[in-house]
Amino acid sequence: MNEAEALANRAVEKARAQVRQIRNEMVNLKRRRDMFVARFQSLLQSHSELLAHVSDDELDGVDEEAHTKAGNGRIPDAENAETEA
Structure with a gap:
């Protein structure tokens, strides 16, 4: 085998190794995506x-409490909530 063929064979092997690495990364990314989707669906569920299970009356009570604490019909932001409390 001459030097050119050896160089070509090394280049081909390097390319094959890169293909294997990329395929492994793709499998890993697909697995991570599937895990994320499953967790997100669980969170949404x-x-x-x-x-x-929360009744409308309970939600109305929370809304009224927020308006009462704000004093102006708005829910206080984080900075104002500390000074108003």
Whole structure:
């Protein structure tokens, strides 16, 4: 085998190694995406169930309490909430 063929073979092997690495990264990213989607769906489901169990009266009470604390019909922001409390 001459020097040119050896160089070409090394280049081909390097390219194959890069392909393997990229495929492994793709598998890992797909797995991470699937885990994220599953966790996000679980979060949405739990929040949906929570909202389904909260009555409208309870939500109105929270809204009225926020308006009362604000004194001006607005919910206070973080800076003003500390000085008003």
